Amino acid sequence: MTDDSDAALTIIPRDAHNVSRRDISPNALRVLYRLREAGFGAYLVGGAVRDLLIGGHPKDFDVATNATPEQIRGLFRNCRLIGRRFRLAHVVFGREIIEVATFRANQVEEDGVEAHEVEAVLRDNVFGSIDDDAVRRDFTANALYYSIEDFSIRDYVGGFADVQARVLKLIGDPERRYREDPVRMLRAVRLSAKLGFTIDAATAEPIPRLAPLLREAAPARLFEECLKLFLSGHGVQSFLGMESHGLLDVMFPEAAAALRSNRSGALRRMVLKGLADTDARVAADEPVSPAFLFALLLWPAYCRSLARLQADGVHQPEAQQRAADRVTLHEMDVIALPRRFSLPMQEIWLLQPRFAQRQRRRVFRLLAHPRFRAAFDFLVLRLTASDEHAADVEFWREVQQHPEAAVSSAEAAPGLDEAGAPRRRRRRRRASGGTGE
Structure with missing residues (x-):
């Protein structure tokens, strides 16, 4: 998939950021070190890096690598591969699962078909480089890679500055990215509510216009998104965000x-x-x-x-x-x-x-x-x-x-009717129907 954002690597050295191995799951560190010892690139990626940068305590730790799923399985006896369209490795440590994904890329067919028109078919099918992997992610804040090799953070899309500024920004053209996957509109509101980030103006602008596209998403997927929106501890802000961006009218x-x-x-x-x-x-x-x-x-x-x-x-x-x-x-x-x-x-x-x-x-x-x-x-x-x-x-x-x-x-007590309910003074019924609310 071509993208309006060209990957341009910025390396944030260890002394310029606050991510510490003390705050990373020991099991995630085991996975990172074993991949590195086997000669592969190994990075903590996504929400865990983002949350650690703002002083949070991530529950999930995802790893990205240039090792293929089969190579990952060869390194870990406690590994199982899942997925059909794109294989992921789950390295299991008791109740904790470290998800390990091979760098991904998107491809565009050579006949000139727009990428977003074939996204549903081609998504997740192609392995790529770390640069490819970065630009195919949704928000810049989720495209940061913590390197176990030198403890630096690798930033290809300006995500480090956006996290520092507490801004949520889509990678690439917002309208195109929403058309690729309309659920990204809900994710923008949810992450903004969870993190206390402001949604970038260009990222927010198309949402009310494109909100009806959510009707094309699978209803089961929208149910899962609702649980994340309202049962993760940030329900009030999620509701207010959906209301202000025109998503409430589509979802409810x-x-x-x-x-x-x-x-x-x-x-x-x-x-x-x-x-x-x-x-x-x-x-x-x-x-x-x-x-x-x-x-x-x-x-x-x-x-x-x-x-x-x-x-x-x-x-x-x-x-x-x-x-x-x-x-x-x-x-x-x-x-x-x-x-x-x-x-x-x-x-x-x-x-x-x-x-x-x-x-x-x-x-x-x-x-x-x-x-x-x-x-x-x-x-x-x-x-x-x-x-x-x-x-x-x-x-x-x-x-x-x-x-x-x-x-x-x-x-x-006096005044109970035949059903055992207290008699109440008769009120003049409101035109709204009298639900009492």
């Missing part, structure tokens, strides 16, 4: 439309609070749930769909199920949301009205529901949008601590 079209129509901003506050809570859980190394995440991100779309169905006179239980199904099916046209997440997501939504119930049998049935805790946490989160559910939250908190006492107290 119905939710984005619902957020715009919610003039009070209550739904947006709820989404941002939920993402902030998720970020805090990731930071505390606590488990996070994709089902809860998508329940949060698609809740505005569900509320809007439910309000419309109720305005059309659809009975509430039927409207709730139809709204949940409709939103899920429409979103799956964009993102391949697996059933193991979409079904719990719907349960979280459909359990919400049941928190208004106080009848003993219904209370204990809901308390025993396998999705109770997630649904209750979601109810608490809804307080960010409206205090309408404050009494329900208080009651169910008490139920979890002292179930018999809470239920007995509720049964003794």
Whole structure:
């Protein structure tokens, strides 16, 4: 593949950068040293170098070399080769895997076909030099090579200066690179959120125009990108980045439309609070749930769909199920949301009205529901949008601590309807459909 960026090597010597072997995985160092001892070039590459330069602590360490996959396997008994279109070597040390890739290049067919038109077919097929490998990477910050030979950093595309300036910049012509792989637009937002980098103006400019190209990407790949965007500890900034660059309208079209129509901003506050809570859980190394995440991100779309169905006179239980199904099916046209997440997501939504119930049998049935805790946490989160559910939250908190006492107290209280729910003063229904958000 030809590229608008010609590789021009700059060597940053050891005394001019802060990357230290003390901060590199011992297993990655073993791989680097063994490759070098066998006469091959060996470099730590990509995100690990970038993160070490800004004082981060990488979890993954990737190696690039001029050794072929078969030569790599010959050096390591604990090595397995993966991939068909391009073979990668995984050197396994217990739970840690060091990925070793042979320098890659792209090729252009001699008949004059544009490189981006054949990228999907030719990508990753051809071995090359370190120069070729550098210019085919996506962002300059990811194209830095730490040499185990002299502990220098090799920079072919200006990435070192961009990392120092905290700027995220595509290698080559941005529009062409996005057309080659539209998912790079999501990666730009994700890396900007993760690293606190500013997206270079030329890199950012085409994103709103080209965002619809994401619909051509595989829905399963977009699902994986969503998990990286929102479950890696930088969900709030990822959401804001997607919103500002026009990506939210493509990835979550119905939710984005619902957020715009919610003039009070209550739904947006709820989404941002939920993402902030998720970020805090990731930071505390606590488990996070994709089902809860998508329940949060698609809740505005569900509320809007439910309000419309109720305005059309659809009975509430039927409207709730139809709204949940409709939103899920429409979103799956964009993102391949697996059933193991979409079904719990719907349960979280459909359990919400049941928190208004106080009848003993219904209370204990809901308390025993396998999705109770997630649904209750979601109810608490809804307080960010409206205090309408404050009494329900208080009651169910008490139920979890002292179930018999809470239920007995509720049964003794006047004003329960036939279903065991507190009677509420009748309000004049809003034109928006009365979802309470």
